[in-house]
Amino acid sequence: MSTKRARLVVIGNGMAGIRTVEELLQLAPDLYDISVFGTESYGNYNRVMLSLLLSGEKQADEIMLNPTAWYAEHGITLHAGDPVVEIDRARRCVRSSSGVEVAYDRLLIATGSQPIVLPVPGCDLPGVVCFRGIDDVERMVEAAGIYRSAAVIGGGLLGIEAANGLSRRGMQVTLIHRSHVLLNQQLNDDAARLLARNLQERGLVLRLDAETVALEGGERVEGVRLADGSRIDAGLVVMAVGVRPEIALAEASGIHCGRGIVVDDTLQTYDPHVYAVGECVQHRKVTFGLVAPVWEQARVCAAHLARFGHRRYCAAETATRLKVTGIDLYSAGDFIGGAGTEDLVMRDPRRGVYKRLVLRDSRLVGAVLYGDAKDGGWYFELICEGTDIAPLRDRLLFGQSYCQSSIANLAGVAT
Ligand SMILES: Cc1cc2nc3c(=O)[nH]c(=O)nc-3n(C[C@H](O)[C@H](O)[C@H](O)COP(=O)(O)OP(=O)(O)OC[C@H]3O[C@@H](n4cnc5c(N)ncnc54)[C@H](O)[C@@H]3O)c2cc1C
Known part of the structure; x- marks a missing residue:
């Protein structure tokens, strides 16, 4: 006897949508018949790497995360280059620009962001x-x-x-x-x-x-x-003046939106059959522009699509690194600071090094590193874990290895 599988339709073949599908396949590989619609005519690629594609440091095949063969291997129907133009929530189906209609039991919207075009005269010129x-x-x-x-x-x-x-x-x-x-x-x-x-x-x-x-x-x-x-x-x-969440399709179908598609901690929209992840969403008034929170959303959303409803999304600190070869620049957390914070700063203009650590109540809350960013990941851990840095405070700017070796030396003296 064959049991009919539930149907999952994904709108958006980008980083958030496909990461959610990957997580779902790990948790419940046989639960859904999956169809993916994408505006772009490719498989799924690492958008973060576009900068290196432009600079010539990477080739297009090197930034692919999942080529089209991957979809076939996992029984996923990919409609690449065929955007969804309508969501009919009453009939629970989507329609694409080429006229394909697919019904869903669960819909995942992962339409990302639209770059903002400055509305100045000539903005629509070729070039x-x-x-x-x-x-x-x-x-x-x-x-x-x-x-x-x-x-x-x-x-x-x-x-x-x-x-x-x-x-x-x-x-x-x-x-x-x-x-x-x-x-x-x-x-x-x-x-x-x-x-x-x-x-x-x-x-x-x-x-x-x-x-x-x-x-x-x-x-x-x-x-x-x-x-x-x-x-x-x-x-x-x-x-390159910013992006705004791509919500036109969701809005037109009556799904509640603010700046983004409004989701709860399970990434569900106001329609219980419809989930949304990535840069198109708004979670507790926050919208997103980096990949780390998007991947965490994918993990949580997949658990709910898989019917293991135990995960909750909560926004975490983020960090960014400039991808220009030869320029070491890293910033994380609340690096602006303000009332109630204090700064530890190191400047070495001759070496072109600048470091600023922002502290609040003996915890590191933000960091800006320029010229020497090798400790970025460690500072980020201290921020995320809320570590009490009081014992390290006078050495913190010198980085992880210096802090850890001096702690080890102190321990050696004590024994
Ligand atoms: C050049 C560049 C560099 C970046 N560098 C970094 C970095 O260093 N670190 C970092 O954390 N983040 C970086 N980002 C941001 C990161 O790429 C995004 O956060 C991430 O891609 C968001 O994933 P998403 O799936 O929400 O959106 P996207 O990856 O944009 O995917 C959305 C997809 O949905 C498609 N779509 C839209 N509407 C429809 C429709 N109606 N039907 C079908 N498909 C549709 C879009 O065409 C797109 O393919 C960078 C982004 C860019 C552009």
Whole structure:
């Protein structure tokens, strides 16, 4: 006698959706017939590595997490290059742009984020791209083979990585940023200045405190006009000014959304048949832009899809590392600090090293490391575990091995 399996439909073939499927296959490999819809025409790849694909340090096949063969091996039906255009919650089915309809018992929405396009005149000219997928990288690489100069708008992690990648491809790159310091979400002024100097030494032109007012060109973009009236020549313009959760489809189907699709601690939406994970969700008023929380969501969501309803998602501290070869930059936790916090700071401008540790009540709560970030993972552990650092306080800035060897020496003296 054959028992009918439940049907799981996944919208979004990105990092969160497929990580959830992988976790689910570990827990309950035979529970569902799984169908996955993806806008992009590839298998599932590591989006984090796009920066290295752009800089030429990785090839497309090296960043694939699951090639299309993986789906077939696991009996998963993949509709790549065929986005879902409608969720019919009353009939519990989805419809794709090519007209495919698939019914579900459980639906998982993992539609990620949409890059923000600055709504300035000329923003829709050919040659203006965002930095989100393989197709974007291909457009940039193609342009680098044809045009001499590029402008990148946005001096956050993505903007700097895009600028570095295009520069490594031989383009003359101008990085335009509204704030007076780069990475103002991650760094304080001291570390940002060291970073700016390093990027300039690599040949990047920085325009800080600069507001883009228009993109100019005819059949294609040719330059960027700034608020001070100056113009930057550019045969390619990359917008890296932020992302917003991709919620249009969920919203249109009546699923409760705020800035993202609102989920509870089990990653369930207000519709009990529908779950959501990744950058498209909003959990306790928070939205997400890094992969670590997304993977934790996938772990929790998979447990509930597998009907082992024991896990709860709670947002944890996050850490970021800039992926520009030769620049060591790491930030974690609450590195801005404020009332009730104190800073331990080490500056060594000659070696280009800056470290700042933020403490609250004898606990490490944040860290910014520039020029020497090898202890980033250790500081991050101390932050996450809430370790009492009072016994290490005077040595903490010197890093893990120094702290541990001096503890060992003290122990040796005591015995
Ligand atoms: C260049 C770059 C560098 C990054 N570097 C880092 C880093 O160093 N560290 C870090 O932690 N994070 C980094 N990130 C962020 C990280 O990649 C994301 O947090 C992660 O990919 C989020 O996963 P997701 O599945 O929510 O979204 P995505 O991976 O974007 O997947 C969403 C998928 O859903 C698809 N989709 C959307 N709508 C539909 C629809 N209607 N039908 C079907 N499919 C649809 C999209 O096309 C996409 O393929 C980086 C991101 C980029 C772009």
